[in-house]
Amino acid sequence: MLKMSNVKNNISVLIITIFLLSACGQTEKMQDKENSRELKIIKMEEKQITFSEKNHVLDNNDNFSPDDRYLCYDTRGTVFNDNLANCKSIEKVEIKTSIETVIWEPEFITGELAAPGVAAVSYHPMENKVIFIHGPFLNEVEERGYYGIRNRTGVEVSAEGKQNMIKVDMRDITTDQPTTLGSHRGGTHRHEYSRNGKRIGFTYDDFLNHDYDRTIGYMEANAKAPDGYTHYFALLVKPALKGKSKPSEIEKAHSDSWVDSLGTMRAFIGKVRAENGIDYENDLFIAEIPDSINITTAFSGNSTEYPSPPKGINIRRLTHNKKADGIVRGSFDGQKIAYFALDTNGVKQIFVIPVDGSDLNESINKQPKQVTFFDSDASSLRWHPSDNWIFSITQGNIAVIFIGEGKDFGKSIFLTEDNLERFHLVVSHSGNKIAYGIKLQTENQEKAWKQIFVMEVDLEKLNNELIND
DSSP states (O other), rough: OOOOEOOOOOHHHHHHHHHHHHHHHOGGGSSSSSSTTEOOEEEOOOOEOOSSOOOOOOTSSBOOOTTSSEEEEEEESSSSSSGGGGGEEEEEEEEETOOOOEOOOOOOOOSSSSSEEEEEEEEEESSSEEEEOOOOOGGGGGHHHHHHBBBBEEEEEEETTOOOOEEEBBBBSSSSOOOOTOOEEEEEEEEEEESSSSEEEEEESSSSTTTTTOOOEEEEOOOTOOTTEEEEEEEEEOOOOTTTTTTTEEEEEEEEEETTTTEEEHHHHHHOOTSSSOEEEEEEEEEEEEETTOGSSSSSOOSSOOOOOTTTOOEOOOOOSOOOEEEEEEEEEEEEEEEEEEESSSEEEEEETTOOTTTTSSGGGGOOOOOOOOOOOOOEEOTTTSEEEEEEEETEEEEEEEEESSTTTTTTESSSSSOEEEEEEESSSSSEEEEEEEEEEOTOOOOOOOEEEEEEEHHHHHHHHHHHO
16 A cells, blocks of 8 residues: 655745745855856756655665656654664655655664664666665564664565565575575665666675675676576675785775666775775776676675675776765766865865776876866765766755866856755756755754755756856
């Protein structure tokens, strides 16, 4: 049975509240110069679409439905604490009507030890289903234990809310025999479909051997997947033992995302031992996964041996000691990667590099190029489908930055100008909408809740700004 809640009667109160917050005067941050250029501000209308007294968290995933009518989210932080173990439901909201629907809500227990824990949801790019992390069911807790980063898998559920669950990846932590082929021994997280829907990327934490840090992997549907599961699991990066790495070896892989639509390149941030053998560097890497890769050649591990990737995976390093950070994002044409790194002032900015580039390349066209010059850290990096614009958030306000060819490269236009704190920005498939969260408290609510807002993006107005500049 679908569970729904309609828009509340206090919309007018919310609109007035937001207007007053927005009209508090132009803040100093909007009056500064950006890289010696005056900031441009083109305000665009934003609309609140969730109102119920719970958190609605997008969490930097692929939250728009294939037809851009819905947004999926989880409700972490609604009960007990912000730990994903206490997140009890996966939901969606219809953008036009603000009707909220519970997609998945298993029986649960909350507390410092909790289960199952369901969160970090994404839509499939073409089908009406979602994928998210799922911890142990209550009848599994005695055997598996409570939710934890090393005790979770991915599941798919119809976005219609029919409560039919498909198990994607198998978890097998037996030690008296080799790990079941195509399964893993820990927890997968941040499941992301490639844009053609064929592969799923994720981060991974091993349960049997804690001497290895977080790494990344991928899975795909395969006839040899474990019985009862749809996908075959494989690592992309086998990290070095924590604290035991040699110069240039990766100890941790994280903040990953698909670069191309086919799922043949996955970019990530690697924690690497520096050449002096003592320090660490955080840099941008690409894992190349040709279509011809046979995922079943991956080693699934055993009680004494850590899993390893399938044959044919190639890892390339694109930057060296650039203090890279945050979730990386590939352009829609699969030719460029945008990522965060610190500038000379220690501010987190957005940089772009070609997929075949390197900061060591002699050609300036293959080297990283700084895109933003904000006074404060950038966050929530997302490409527009045209590949000519990148969205970001700085000091709570939304900026869109031109990255096409010509003199306007790096020009930032702010779409909001107020003191609200926006977060978790996502872009629709059409590029006509963006969505994000704002934490708000109304007069009738006892606490503030994370609500979802949507903004219509007038691309014509943005392009005209470049022409008229």
